[in-house]
Amino acid sequence: xxxxxxxxxxxxxxxxxxxxxxxxxxxxxxxxxxxxxxxxxxxxxxxxxxxxxxxxxxxxxxxxxxxxxxxxxxxxxxxxxxxxxxxxxxxxxxxxxxxxxxxxxxxxxxxxxxxxxxxxxxxxxxxxxxxxxxxxxxxxxxxxxxxxxxxxxxxxxxxxxxxxxxxxxxxxxxxxxxxxxxxxxxxxxxxxxxxxxxxxxxxxxxxxxxxxxxxxxxxxxxxxxxxxxxxxxxxxxxxxxxxxxxxxxxxxxxxxxxxxxxxxxxxxxxxxxxxxxxxxxxxxxxxxxxxxxxxxxxxxxxxxxxxxxxxxxxxxxxxxxxxxxxxxxxxxxxxxxxxxxxxxxxxxxxxxxxxxxxxxxxxxxxxxxxxxxxxxxxxxxxxxxxxxxxxxxxxxxxxxxxxxxxxxx
Ligand code: HEC
Ligand code: HEC
Numbered sequence: 568x569x570x571x572x573x574x575x576x577x578x579x580x581x582x583x584x585x586x587x588x589x590x591x592x593x594x595x596x597x598x599x600x601x602x603x604x605x606x607x608x609x610x611x612x613x614x615x616x617x618x619x620x621x622x623x624x625x626x627x628x629x630x631x632x633x634x635x636x637x638x639x640x641x642x643x644x645x646x647x648x649x650x651x652x653x654x655x656x657x658x659x660x661x662x663x664x665x666x667x668x669x670x671x672x673x674x675x676x677x678x679x680x681x682x683x684x685x686x687x688x689x690x691x692x693x694x695x696x697x698x699x700x701x702x703x704x705x706x707x708x709x710x711x712x713x714x715x716x717x718x719x720x721x722x723x724x725x726x727x728x729x730x731x732x733x734x735x736x737x738x739x740x741x742x743x744x745x746x747x748x749x750x751x752x753x754x755x756x757x758x759x760x761x762x763x764x765x766x767x768x769x770x771x772x773x774x775x776x777x778x779x780x781x782x783x784x785x786x787x788x789x790x791x792x793x794x795x796x797x798x799x800x801x802x803x804x805x806x807x808x809x810x811x812x813x814x815x816x817x818x819x820x821x822x823x824x825x826x827x828x829x830x831x832x833x834x835x836x837x838x839x840x841x842x843x844x845x846x847x848x849x850x851x852x853x854x855x856x857x858x859x860x861x862x863x864x865x866x867x868x869x870x871x872x873x874x875x876x877x878x879x880x881x882x883x884x885x886x887x888x889x890x891x892x893x894x895x896x897x898x899x900x901x902x903x904x905x906x907x908x909x910x911x912x913x914x915x916x917x918x919x920x921x922x923x924x925x926x927x928x929x930x931x932x933x934x935x936x937x938x939x940x941x942x943x944x945x946x947x948x949x950x951x952x953x954x955x956x957x958x959x960x961x962x963x964x965x966x967x968x969x970x971x972x973x974x975x976x
Contacts, residue, residue, distance in 0.1 A: 607651035608729040613718065614751045616744060617725075620715025623708045625660065627701065634662035635671045635719075646672060646721045667698055673716050674723020675736060682713045707746065714753065724753040837943040839951050856943070861953050863940030866933050874921070879944035893922070901945035909938040 613621065624630065636648045648671050653659055677685075686709060689696040704712070718725040724737035734756075742752040825848050837856055844850050868877060874893035876883040881895030894901075894917075904912075913934050916924035925934065943951065 602650075604650035604652075604654045607654050607727075608732070609721065609727050610652065610654065611725050611727055611734065612655050613725070614714070614739065614753055616711055616750065616752055617715045617718045619707075620711035620713065620718075621660075623704070623712040624715055627704075627712075629670075629712075630660045630662040631664060632662075632666035632698070634665050634669045635660045636662075637669055637671045641669060670716065670719060672720035672722070674719040674726070675717065676720075676722070679713050679717065682716055683709055686712070707744070718753065724755070836946070837939070838946040856939075857953060859936060859939040860943035861940075863936035863938070863943075864950075864953060866929070866937055867940050870925070870929075871937075878949050879941070880949075896941060896945045897948045898945075901941070904942070904945065906935075906938055906942075909941050910934055913937055913941075 637646065639647055652671070685698075686700075686704065687702040688700050689698040690700075701709075714724075717723055720726070722736065724734075726735040726737075727733065728735050734753075736755060737753045738756045739751045739753055741749050742754075744750055744752070837860060840849075840853070844853055867875075867879075872883055874883045874886050875881055875896065876886070876893075879896035881893050881897075883893060886893045913929070914924065914926040916922045929937070943953065
């Protein structure tokens with residue numbers, strides 16, 4: 568009996584041990600011996616400061632939450648990682664968990680001060696963040712780990728111009744580090760030019776959208792236009808504001824007696840007519856359209872302009888530092904967006920980008936005024952005939968705006 572039991576233990580144990588060793592051999596040891604990535608032409612070695620920062624990064628377990636590899640399917644993470652990116656890494660920090668964003672392209676995205684502030688207190692920059700606070704790090708550790716982050720990626724401080732082999736964005740200078748020693752430290756070069764260059768790059772890659780196709784459209788469309796509870800609700804919200812032009816269905820019907828083509832608020836075309844309308848109904852409805860769009864513009868300037876640009880062309884200053892740039896509403900496709908498409912994109916935000924979910928902050932009415940402005944901007948590719956901020960009509964609720972028929976200018 569005893570012996571029977573023992574054999575029962577030993578053979579499976581040996582078998583499992585062999586399987587485990589085989590797995591370790593294949594997935595750990597063989598790659599370790601054979602992985603020899605080519606020496607990169609677009610990356611320099613780490614400075615000692617950056618290496619110290621890398622140690623802080625490992626010691627603090629940042630890699631438990633952050634990966635360091637941008638895969639082809641990571642369409643919002645920037646340039647794809649390639650083997651040579653890891654040439655100077657003694658062991659990799661690829662990570663397997665993405666509780667936080669991938670950091671392989673983080674270099675150059677934000678100023679140093681942003682990182683320091685974010686590490687000290689993530690909540691001060693991202694109220695919903697689950698990233699722990701690292702305010703206990705010494706100044707040296709904080710600077711070092713920031714230097715490490717800034718060294719990463721094709722816009723980081725280690726990036727070389729593959730043609731000339733020179734540093735693309737940074738230069739190496741001798742500096743006294745907090746420990747008192749003199750060593751090579753990488754700093755951004757170019758000062759004010761640097762900002763201009765980054766903005767240029769942001770706008771160039773905005774035009775090309777190299778790795779950032781609109782992948783979510785089909786799903787989002789389904790969410791927006793499907794039979795979901797929310798989609799049903801949106802109809803109610805749209806209805807609530809449809810009254811902004813014609814307060815009652817009655818009024819709409821009456822207006823249609825005069826002009827059969829008059830449409831309700833939600834169906835309105837926001838394109839400025841090629842020739843100014845002459846009839847009373849045409850003039851009134853054009854003025855109302857502009858008033859409503861202007862009303863949305865006030866909210867837009869406050870909440871959206873920094874990313875999408877004050878004229879809606881996607882070139883707001885904050886856009887320059889984003890991997891996934893804010894949308895450019897002058898693109899042709901936006902002309903055809905329907906009210907509910909606009910409405911739900913604004914309410915739900917765009918997952919995987921920095922486009923917030925505005926439903927937490929804006930009322931349905933505010934969102935619909937925004938929709939009016941978005942439609943106006945996209946159909947006229949700009950601010951068109953909207954009044955300047957100095958005009959009294961600007962920012963006044965449509966209900967109290969002056970709408971006596973006057974020929975539009
Ligand atoms: C518990 C998981 C977790 C750990 C551990 C963690 N982070 Fe994060 N990190 C996050 C999350 C979640 C975000 C996204 C929200 C935010 O930006 O705060 C993030 C964001 C970031 C960002 C991007 C900031 C931005 O605005 O895009 C950087 C850089 C970063 N972390 C660095 C670090 C460093 C360095 C460490 C280690 C010292 C670290 N993280 C440890 C979860 C973590
Ligand atoms: C922090 C920057 C930021 C702010 C602020 C912001 N957006 Fe965005 N927005 C983005 C980004 C990034 C995208 C994603 C672009 C893409 O998918 O190409 C986006 C996408 C959108 C889209 C979807 C475009 C599409 O392709 O369907 C709409 C609509 C939109 N934003 C409207 C707004 C409105 C309205 C506001 C203000 C209430 C606003 N955004 C504020 C960054 C921002």
